[in-house]
Amino acid sequence: MVTLLTASRLYENRIMPLSCTELDGALKRYYLSPFYGIEFCIGFPGNLLVVLGYIFCLQEWQSCNIYLFNLAVSDLIFLCTLPRLSYLYANDQVETMTYACIVNRYVLHVNLYSSILFMVWLSMDRFLLIKHPTRNHYLLRPRTALIVTGLSWVAVNVEIAPMISLMLQDLQTQNWSFCNDFGSLKGDVNPLGYSIGLTITGYILPMIALCVFSYQIAHLLQMQERAHRTSYRRALRVAISAAAMFLILYTPYHVLRNVRIASQKPWAGVETCSIEYIDSLYILTRPLAFLHSVINPVFYFFMGDKFRNLLISKLRKTFRKKEPRREPA
Numbered sequence: 655m656v657t658l659l660t661a662s663r664l665y666e667n668r669i670m671p672l673s674c675t676e677l678d679g680a681l682k683r684y685y686l687s688p689f690y691g692i693e694f695c696i697g698f699p700g701n702l703l704v705v706l707g708y709i710f711c712l713q714e715w716q717s718c719n720i721y722l723f724n725l726a727v728s729d730l731i732f733l734c735t736l737p738r739l740s741y742l743y744a745n746d747q748v749e750t751m752t753y754a755c756i757v758n759r760y761v762l763h764v765n766l767y768s769s770i771l772f773m774v775w776l777s778m779d780r781f782l783l784i785k786h787p788t789r790n791h792y793l794l795r796p797r798t799a800l801i802v803t804g805l806s807w808v809a810v811n812v813e814i815a816p817m818i819s820l821m822l823q824d825l826q827t828q829n830w831s832f833c834n835d836f837g838s839l840k841g842d843v844n845p846l847g848y849s850i851g852l853t854i855t856g857y858i859l860p861m862i863a864l865c866v867f868s869y870q871i872a873h874l875l876q877m878q879e880r881a882h883r884t885s886y887r888r889a890l891r892v893a894i895s896a897a898a899m900f901l902i903l904y905t906p907y908h909v910l911r912n913v914r915i916a917s918q919k920p921w922a923g924v925e926t927c928s929i930e931y932i933d934s935l936y937i938l939t940r941p942l943a944f945l946h947s948v949i950n951p952v953f954y955f956f957m958g959d960k961f962r963n964l965l966i967s968k969l970r971k972t973f974r975k976k977e978p979r980r981e982p983a
Contacts, residue, residue: 674926674927674930674931675926675927675930677930677931677933677934678930678933678934678937679746681937681938682743682746682937683743683744683746685937685938685941686740686743686937686940686941687740687741687743687744688740688744689941690736690737690739690740690743690941691736691737691740693733693736693941693944693945693947693948694736694737694740696948697729697733697947697948697951698730698733698734700948700951701726701729701730701733701950701951702730703951704722704723704726704951705726705727705730708722708723708726715796716789716794716796716799717779717793717794717795717796717798717799718776718779718780718783718799720799720800720803721775721776721779721799721803722772722776724768724772724803724806724807725768725769725772725773725776725950726950726951728764728765728768728769728772729769729946729947729950731761731765732761732764732765732944732947733947735757735758735762738754738758739758748831748833749833750831750832750833752825754833755821755825755833756818756821756822756825758833759817759821759833759835759836760817760818760821762944763814763817764814765944766856766904766943767810767814767852767856767857767860768806768807768810769946769950770856770857770860770861770864770900770904771806771809771810771860772803772806773860773864773896773900774860774863774864774867775799775802775803775806776896777864777867777868777871777893777896778793778863778867779793779794779799780867780871780893781870781871781874782794784871784874784875785874810856813852813856814852816843816848817836817839817848819841819842819843820839820841820845821839822841823840823841823842823843824838824839824840827840827841836849836911837849837910837911837914837915837936838914838918838933846912846916849912849915850912853908853911853912857904857908861897861900861901861904864896864897864900865897865901867893868894868896868897871890871893872890872893872894875890875893876890899946899949900946903942903945903946904943904946906939906942906943907936907939907940907942907943910932910935910936910939911936911939913932913936914932917929917932
């Protein structure tokens, strides 16, 4: 009789839907873990190929190459953090190492905002190149691109720096044993105000600039297409796709992150289950926002014709050397 009751309860537990407090763990284990694993397996080889291609194949660097190379390096560093996250989520574990927690979250957000910033400079470079084909504009000089790149890294790190203080305070309240996501951090720094400020400076303003440059590129290409009767549809699609990618991938993440942080405030008056549902939606947007690191290598090949041709030529030579020579009959 006891055995039948036990079996009945186990069966009921299996068919009953997850409670609101169990959604978080289930999504991390069965959604975040495989998603991060797939992103690493696809994105890491692509970005590594681009980085190595730039180092060993490209002899003369132009401004667009500098922006693309830094974008690839940023994506590559970020992708290296995904295997550990995937492992922890798959085994229902939390990050217990303080340094690993801080470095992981820091690299993640630096990549998030440096990627869109480098794409803005790349769109600016494409716009100026169409307007000044002879590269006589000072912003098209490699030296200028290096300065802009250095300032971009500084700006992004300044934006993310307060997060270190916030993470340290949150880890201290958790006895240095639990690593929270940005949406769950608590400390002296106002998380909601900081998140909104980061959204405006790190996402909205660069997104506006990216859309403006994409529109200008589209306008110039359409004018040239009418004047020269030559199709520029591929270049036009690349310019529009870059803006569309960040708009689609970044917007849900930033909206849900701010909603998630606001829902935890006492003045919001949100019930516990509602907070958990909001957190679950926020979890769904996280790997989608980082999907740009997988998609970015596509832009490297379409935006840099010279680099693409050099890389393909280098790969062909490498494979030809490895092919066994046939002996004459």
